[in-house]
Amino acid sequence: MAKALTDRCQQILEAIIEEYIATAQPVGSKALTQNQGIKLSPASVRNVMAELEELGYLASPHTSAGRIPTEKGYRFYVDTLLRVSDLDTRQQHQIEMKYRQQGLQMADMLREASRTLSSFSHHTGLVMIPRLKVTVFRHIEFVKLSSRQLLVVFVTQSGLVQNKLVEIDEELTQGDLEKITNYLNQTMSGLSIQEVRAKIVAEMAHEKVLYDHLLRRAFTLSSAALGDEADGDVIIDGTSYFLEQPEFSDLQQMKRIVQAFEQKSMLVDLLDRGTDAQGVQVIIGSETQYHELSGCSLITAAYSGRRGSLGTLGVIGPNRMPYATIIPIVDYTASLISRLLDKENDQET
Amino acid sequence: MAKALTDRCQQILEAIIEEYIATAQPVGSKALTQNQGIKLSPASVRNVMAELEELGYLASPHTSAGRIPTEKGYRFYVDTLLRVSDLDTRQQHQIEMKYRQQGLQMADMLREASRTLSSFSHHTGLVMIPRLKVTVFRHIEFVKLSSRQLLVVFVTQSGLVQNKLVEIDEELTQGDLEKITNYLNQTMSGLSIQEVRAKIVAEMAHEKVLYDHLLRRAFTLSSAALGDEADGDVIIDGTSYFLEQPEFSDLQQMKRIVQAFEQKSMLVDLLDRGTDAQGVQVIIGSETQYHELSGCSLITAAYSGRRGSLGTLGVIGPNRMPYATIIPIVDYTASLISRLLDKENDQET
DNA sequence: TTTGGCACTCAGGCAGAGCGAGTGCTAAAG
DNA sequence: CTTTAGCACTCGCTCTGCCTGAGTGCCAAA
Numbered sequence: 001m002a003k004a005l006t007d008r009c010q011q012i013l014e015a016i017i018e019e020y021i022a023t024a025q026p027v028g029s030k031a032l033t034q035n036q037g038i039k040l041s042p043a044s045v046r047n048v049m050a051e052l053e054e055l056g057y058l059a060s061p062h063t064s065a066g067r068i069p070t071e072k073g074y075r076f077y078v079d080t081l082l083r084v085s086d087l088d089t090r091q092q093h094q095i096e097m098k099y100r101q102q103g104l105q106m107a108d109m110l111r112e113a114s115r116t117l118s119s120f121s122h123h124t125g126l127v128m129i130p131r132l133k134v135t136v137f138r139h140i141e142f143v144k145l146s147s148r149q150l151l152v153v154f155v156t157q158s159g160l161v162q163n164k165l166v167e168i169d170e171e172l173t174q175g176d177l178e179k180i181t182n183y184l185n186q187t188m189s190g191l192s193i194q195e196v197r198a199k200i201v202a203e204m205a206h207e208k209v210l211y212d213h214l215l216r217r218a219f220t221l222s223s224a225a226l227g228d229e230a231d232g233d234v235i236i237d238g239t240s241y242f243l244e245q246p247e248f249s250d251l252q253q254m255k256r257i258v259q260a261f262e263q264k265s266m267l268v269d270l271l272d273r274g275t276d277a278q279g280v281q282v283i284i285g286s287e288t289q290y291h292e293l294s295g296c297s298l299i300t301a302a303y304s305g306r307r308g309s310l311g312t313l314g315v316i317g318p319n320r321m322p323y324a325t326i327i328p329i330v331d332y333t334a335s336l337i338s339r340l341l342d343k344e345n346d347q348e349t
Numbered sequence: 350m351a352k353a354l355t356d357r358c359q360q361i362l363e364a365i366i367e368e369y370i371a372t373a374q375p376v377g378s379k380a381l382t383q384n385q386g387i388k389l390s391p392a393s394v395r396n397v398m399a400e401l402e403e404l405g406y407l408a409s410p411h412t413s414a415g416r417i418p419t420e421k422g423y424r425f426y427v428d429t430l431l432r433v434s435d436l437d438t439r440q441q442h443q444i445e446m447k448y449r450q451q452g453l454q455m456a457d458m459l460r461e462a463s464r465t466l467s468s469f470s471h472h473t474g475l476v477m478i479p480r481l482k483v484t485v486f487r488h489i490e491f492v493k494l495s496s497r498q499l500l501v502v503f504v505t506q507s508g509l510v511q512n513k514l515v516e517i518d519e520e521l522t523q524g525d526l527e528k529i530t531n532y533l534n535q536t537m538s539g540l541s542i543q544e545v546r547a548k549i550v551a552e553m554a555h556e557k558v559l560y561d562h563l564l565r566r567a568f569t570l571s572s573a574a575l576g577d578e579a580d581g582d583v584i585i586d587g588t589s590y591f592l593e594q595p596e597f598s599d600l601q602q603m604k605r606i607v608q609a610f611e612q613k614s615m616l617v618d619l620l621d622r623g624t625d626a627q628g629v630q631v632i633i634g635s636e637t638q639y640h641e642l643s644g645c646s647l648i649t650a651a652y653s654g655r656r657g658s659l660g661t662l663g664v665i666g667p668n669r670m671p672y673a674t675i676i677p678i679v680d681y682t683a684s685l686i687s688r689l690l691d692k693e694n695d696q697e698t
Numbered sequence: 699t700t701t702g703g704c705a706c707t708c709a710g711g712c713a714g715a716g717c718g719a720g721t722g723c724t725a726a727a728g
Numbered sequence: 729c730t731t732t733a734g735c736a737c738t739c740g741c742t743c744t745g746c747c748t749g750a751g752t753g754c755c756a757a758a
Binding site for chain 2: 730
């Protein structure tokens with residue numbers, strides 16, 4: 001069953017896929033022998049193609065057209081045939097230049113990453129904002145806006161800033177706030193948000209806290225501020241590249257996909273899957289398990305701060321994507337972002 | 350030249366436009382006399398239609414099709430024929446419910462507005478984020494992240510929160526920061542950002558400031574924080590509704606528009622135009638002056654806080670938009686947002 | 699095992715016919 | 729003078745049939 005393909009089969013499969021990626025047209029035996037470096041006659045190629053179709057790597061839209069790769073074909077191509085090289089240094093340089101300006105906050109950097117991914121790949125760029133729970137506590141600050149309203153500003157180790165408005169039912173003096181702020185910053189600094197949450201729960205049960213009104217309020221407040229996390233957000237850039245893809249020229253298809261993008265939850269889920277993986281991940285077509293995204297593939301890679309993986313970024317496009325050129329772009333961008341986030345932390349003492 | 354149209358002409362023009370808005374098909378004389386409440390024979394209607402075409406309100410795609418409205422036709426319809434009523438109370442209620450949940454920050458509210466506009470109008474919703482310069486200073490806070498990095502958190506009267514990372518070249522103690530914070534909050538509170546900027550410039554030249562190192566730093570810092578304003582941002586929701594419009598079924602057209610949306614600058618400009626106007630504004634087709642947006646119309650209205658206009662929101666769609674139903678939606682949303690922003694301020698003492 | 703030859707298939711493009719919606723004009727009716 | 733009925737005409741849309749060409753599968757020869 002899982003009989004290995006001969007070298008020749010692999011060569012021809014590779015040639016077909018690359019031709020199809022380049023032209024978006026079903027590729028026939030003749031075209032192959034002419035354009036690609038295949039040293040066989042069309043007839044022989046046809047035999048091989050028939051075999052590859054038998055095995056499920058290729059399909060023919062109809063009798064008198066050429067062959068197109070199936071998802072299984074792409075999968076094999078990506079897993080086995082593709083040799084990815086590093087991004088060439090000129091492009092590395094160009095990408096790096098985008099982040100040169102100083103004083104970029106993390107959110108700006110991620111936005112820029114999405115734009116860069118899109119414009120270098122000519123497909124749609126995706127960047128997931130780190131989920132709160134994987135980030136590390138760095139600083140919390142309470143700003144009193146009115147007697148009943150507090151603004152909680154919360155900064156993570158990696159430089160993500162979150163604000164939250166909290167209504168309070170009992171006034172706090174400026175002094176109280178300062179005490180609370182200092183206490184929390186001392187206690188929580190360097191812990192992951194998960195640890196912080198656990199600590200809050202633990203401390204709340206603690207005897208000392210039960211009787212210290214101010215302490216209790218401190219925990220209640222911080223718990224409110226960190227409580228309901230934004231359930232994942234994605235920065236999308238370059239949707240219009242999708243409109244160039246001939247495979248989605250049907251308006252119904254296009255609409256299906258644009259709607260999926262607007263909803264974001266699918267993209268969040270797909271990016272989430274890659275968060276803990278090493279290196280570049282490729283999700284092809286139905287592997288997404290969303291029929292709204294059928295015919296779409298993703299190339300993703302995780303980026304990380306000092307304390308481990310933060311989130312995922314990548315590119316989404318049709319199955320027929322130039323994997324060979326995009327994988328290095330995604331790979332490089334992810335490691336660049338990771339490096340930049342680390343550097344930002346280094347400035348901290 | 351600007352000869353007034355007879356009542357009958359107007360009635361027929363109105364009927365044609367409404368029919369065309371409903372069906373997206375060129376409307377012929379027969380269809381009019383049947384479906385709409387026109388009490389004339391097709392032949393008479395034809396005479397009138399020929400006249401309206403002569404005057405530039407209608408056009409015929411080709412001889413044997415019906416007529417479609419020109420931009421001039423839409424303009425006349427919107428200016429003269431259209432009687433907009435208030436949004437019916439059921440819909441008012443439905444919209445209001447969307448903002449019921451407590452603790453919404455301004456940014457969340459605006460995002461929700463965009464979504465609501467889109468889903469109620471079945472077209473693309475737009476909300477412009479207030480520009481810094483039209484907002485009123487409420488509170489500033491400096492958070493020391495490291496010896497060289499400060500996070501400036503800045504809250505406007507209307508509840509917009511902005512963060513900015515500032516690099517400093519000389520360390521400040523916690524005490525210094527507190528002094529600066531207190532001083533700025535006392536001095537600047539209630540001023541518009543424009544006034545604040547003016548004040549900074551004025552004070553910097555002042556003798557006292559020249560010799561007070563700390564004061565000078567306070568002004569430098571706040572100036573850096575308020576300096577380069579984000580040059581306008583727009584929240585877009587419901588792009589996929591555009592894909593349903595038959596007039597843009599051509600992929601080239603679609604791409605042109607989606608790209609314009611991604612760029613945002615045109616939308617910012619168009620929304621900007623409506624910021625100081627009262628009530629609902631309608632921009633039709635080439636009035637946008639962007640050929641990228643040809644065939645697109647906008648319905649916008651300004652929203653305001655206590656201290657005057659803050660920004661603009663609206664809906665963008667094809668020229669053939671159901672103005673009669675969307676104008677009340679935009680109008681109501683703008684006033685609702687204004688009311689909510691005011692209420693939020695009221696809680697402040 | 700490879701290759702040339704050959705019959706077969708089928709989508710896409712093109713041309714012509716017919717249809718039908720809609721028009722403009724004219725002449726009669728109100 | 730206005731409205732309407734009638735009529736010839738226009739022209740885009742759709743359907744049909746035909747043709748072409750790319751591509752296939754198979755077979756027999758190299």
